[in-house]
Amino acid sequence: MQAEFENNAAFQSVLATLEVERKKIASTKTKGYIFIGSGIAFGILGAVLGIPMPSILIGLGGVIYGGILLYRITEQSRAYAGAFKRDVIGSALKSLDQSLTIEPYSGIVDDEFVSSQLFTTNPDRYHTEDLVSGQAGKTRFYFAEVHAEYKTEEQTKDGRRVNWHEIFKGIIFVADFNKNFNGVTVVRPKGITAAFGVWFSKNIFSFGDKDAILLENPEFNKTFVTYGNDQVEARYILTPAMMDRIFSLNRKSASAISLSFINSRMYIAFPLQRNYFEAPVFKTLLNPALLNEDISVIRFMYDIVNELDLNTRIWGKN
Amino acid sequence: MIIAIVIIGLLFIIGIVIYNSLIGKKNQVTNAFSAIDVMLKKRFDLIPNLVEVVKQYTTYEQSTLTKIVELRAKATSGNISDTERATLDAQLSSSIKGLMVNVENYPDLKANENFINLQSTWTESEEQIAAARRAYNASVTDYNNAIMMFPGSIFAGMLNFQPVTVLATAEEERKNISAKDLFNS
Numbered sequence: 001m002q003a004e005f006e007n008n009a010a011f012q013s014v015l016a017t018l019e020v021e022r023k024k025i026a027s028t029k030t031k032g033y034i035f036i037g038s039g040i041a042f043g044i045l046g047a048v049l050g051i052p053m054p055s056i057l058i059g060l061g062g063v064i065y066g067g068i069l070l071y072r073i074t075e076q077s078r079a080y081a082g083a084f085k086r087d088v089i090g091s092a093l094k095s096l097d098q099s100l101t102i103e104p105y106s107g108i109v110d111d112e113f114v115s116s117q118l119f120t121t122n123p124d125r126y127h128t129e130d131l132v133s134g135q136a137g138k139t140r141f142y143f144a145e146v147h148a149e150y151k152t153e154e155q156t157k158d159g160r161r162v163n164w165h166e167i168f169k170g171i172i173f174v175a176d177f178n179k180n181f182n183g184v185t186v187v188r189p190k191g192i193t194a195a196f197g198v199w200f201s202k203n204i205f206s207f208g209d210k211d212a213i214l215l216e217n218p219e220f221n222k223t224f225v226t227y228g229n230d231q232v233e234a235r236y237i238l239t240p241a242m243m244d245r246i247f248s249l250n251r252k253s254a255s256a257i258s259l260s261f262i263n264s265r266m267y268i269a270f271p272l273q274r275n276y277f278e279a280p281v282f283k284t285l286l287n288p289a290l291l292n293e294d295i296s297v298i299r300f301m302y303d304i305v306n307e308l309d310l311n312t313r314i315w316g317k318n
Numbered sequence: 319m320i321i322a323i324v325i326i327g328l329l330f331i332i333g334i335v336i337y338n339s340l341i342g343k344k345n346q347v348t349n350a351f352s353a354i355d356v357m358l359k360k361r362f363d364l365i366p367n368l369v370e371v372v373k374q375y376t377t378y379e380q381s382t383l384t385k386i387v388e389l390r391a392k393a394t395s396g397n398i399s400d401t402e403r404a405t406l407d408a409q410l411s412s413s414i415k416g417l418m419v420n421v422e423n424y425p426d427l428k429a430n431e432n433f434i435n436l437q438s439t440w441t442e443s444e445e446q447i448a449a450a451r452r453a454y455n456a457s458v459t460d461y462n463n464a465i466m467m468f469p470g471s472i473f474a475g476m477l478n479f480q481p482v483t484v485l486a487t488a489e490e491e492r493k494n495i496s497a498k499d500l501f502n503s
Contacts, residue, residue: 179442214456231456232353235449314441 014087019285021080026281028073035066077281084279085130092295093132096302100134102277107131107144108172116174116267117186118260121167123148130277136302137311141175143301145276170255170272173301177237177266178310185213185228185237187246189256190221217243223250237261245308252300268304272297336473343461347482350454357450358393358407361443365390365410368436372417375427379420386413414440455484 039062046055085104093100107128114122126148133142148167153160213226213234220243228234238246250257255271276297280290305311369383392398393406418437421428428434462481465474473479 179445214460216452216456231350231453232357232446232450235452235456236446239445239449314438 008091011088011091014091015285018080018083018088018279021076021083022279022281022285025073025077025080028069029077029281032066032069032073035062035069037066039063039066081279084285085277088279088285088291089277089294092291093134093298096295096298097134097136100132100298100302103131103133104129104277108142108146108174110148112174113146113148113172115262116172116260117184117262118172118188118258118267118269119148119167121150123167124151125149125164132298132301134302136305138313139175139178139305139310141173141301141305143171143173146170146172168269168271171270171276171297171301173268173270173304175266175305175308175310177261177264178313179237180264181233181237181261183228183230183233185226185230185234185261187224187226187238187259189258190223190225215243216240217247220247223247223256242308249304249307266308266310333473336470340464340470340473340477340479343457343464344479346457347454347461350450350457354447354450354454357443357447358403361440361447362390362394364436364439364443365414367432368414368440371430371433371436372421372427375424375430375433376420379417382413382417382420386410386417389413411444451485458482458484 039059041059042062043056043059046052046059049055082104085102089102093102107130109128110123110126113119113126113128126146128144128146131142131144133140135141147169149164150167152163152165154163155161211227211229211231213228213231215221215226215235215238217240224246226234226238246257246259249268253270257271258269260267274293276294279285283290365386369387372379373383389406389410393403393410398406418440421433421437464470465479465481
């Protein structure tokens with residue numbers, strides 16, 4: 001599949017055009033950094049040698065010129081990054097399935113992130129980009145990169161300090177689920193606090209509207225904690241086969257995944273540290289291995305629908 | 319003196335917590351059982367429609383249809399025990415399964431939109447019943463663990479709480495499904 005579209009003449013000419021653009025941006029950026037770097041070095045050297053005033057002025061000149069160069073290229077590099085996503089990633093998507101599209105400046109909005117109930121903390125700073133949407137068989141799905149953080153403030157002797165903590169960084173995958181349901185079911189990776197929370201809610205007192213749900217699959221229970229507001233519905237969604245499929249999907253992912261089933265959709269959060277679908281600036285576009293990682297993540301997301309068997313629509317939902 | 323009062327107070331509170339938790343679990347078992355009933359009722363309600371649609375297209379399945387209607391009438395009559403009802407339900411399930419397989423012989427019926435809808439609703443309710451049974455078994459296990467393990471076992475003994483058995487598959491359903499048997503039923 002990959003070779004097929006990468007050998008395509010139209011695709012190669014897109015890459016060649018973008019490569020010219022990339023070289024221009026890369027050389028301007030390099031120049032800018034060199035001016036800034038040598039300006040600072042010059043200033044420091046002058047100060048050490050005892051001629052601070054003239055050398056600082058010359059050094060400052062270099063830093064300012066370098067800054068201007070970098071500033072003037074901003075718009076162009078943004079356009080280049082956009083074109084890369086649209087044309088290069090776009091073609092890779094189309095070669096996998098005609099229905100797949102990418103919108104670089106859209107994503108999963110914060111309201112949807114909060115209402116998915118995947119995470120218990122509400123974000124104070126939220127960024128999302130690269131919305132990929134499409135259809136695999138009968139199942140519509142979309143996914144996007146999300147970075148959500150919350151802040152804490154502490155009083156120090158120099159005033160208030162704000163600390164940012166990560167709630168989630170990675171890809172959130174959303175698919176239309178193949179069964180009808182009304183409630184909320186959430187599957188989270190099991191930690192020590194979660195394990196205690198389950199024991200507490202089952203034996204002492206249950207907070208909130210969701211109870212812990214103890215499923216029959218011991219392996220699944222060791223890896224995940226399941227909450228829901230309807231014991232029967234949670235089991236209707238998480239059939240023994242579905243639990244196995246989620247378990248094996250989790251094994252393929254580097255970090256533990258979280259899932260939620262709400263509003264007739266399923267949400268899956270894959271924590272990832274890398275920023276995907278970004279155009280390289282200092283590396284050539286003509287490297288055949290350029291898209292390997294991006295394509296493998298797209299393929300992974302696309303295959304989830306089959307992996308979780310979401311195309312089987314025999315339960316009265318089409 | 320004060321220490322003794324504190325200890326007695328603590329024991330009293332622990333006692334209340336254990337007692338309440340046992341009662342909660344016992345009620346959960348009843349509640350989960352009624353959930354199965356609700357799902358079964360939902361499925362029984364589908365049968366008349368299913369029979370109506372199938373009747374229009376087939377001439378050869380009359381005996382199966384009559385059997386299904388009879389079984390449903392018995393199962394919903396109200397004055398039967400839970401065990402009887404479970405047996406009737408199992409019979410009903412296997413008859414309908416047989417019917418769904420035989421539908422292959424009637425292309426018109428298979429293409430009928432009403433029938434397709436009913437078929438998927440049926441599968442849906444089958445899976446919901448399975449989910450309700452699993453939920454029931456989970457709450458039974460939870461309750462049994464609570465009354466058999468210390469310290470719950472002391473209270474359970476005093477209150478005469480008995481362990482409840484989990485639902486198991488009927489012997490008939492445990493056999494491997496054979497298409498041949500289905501066609502012959």
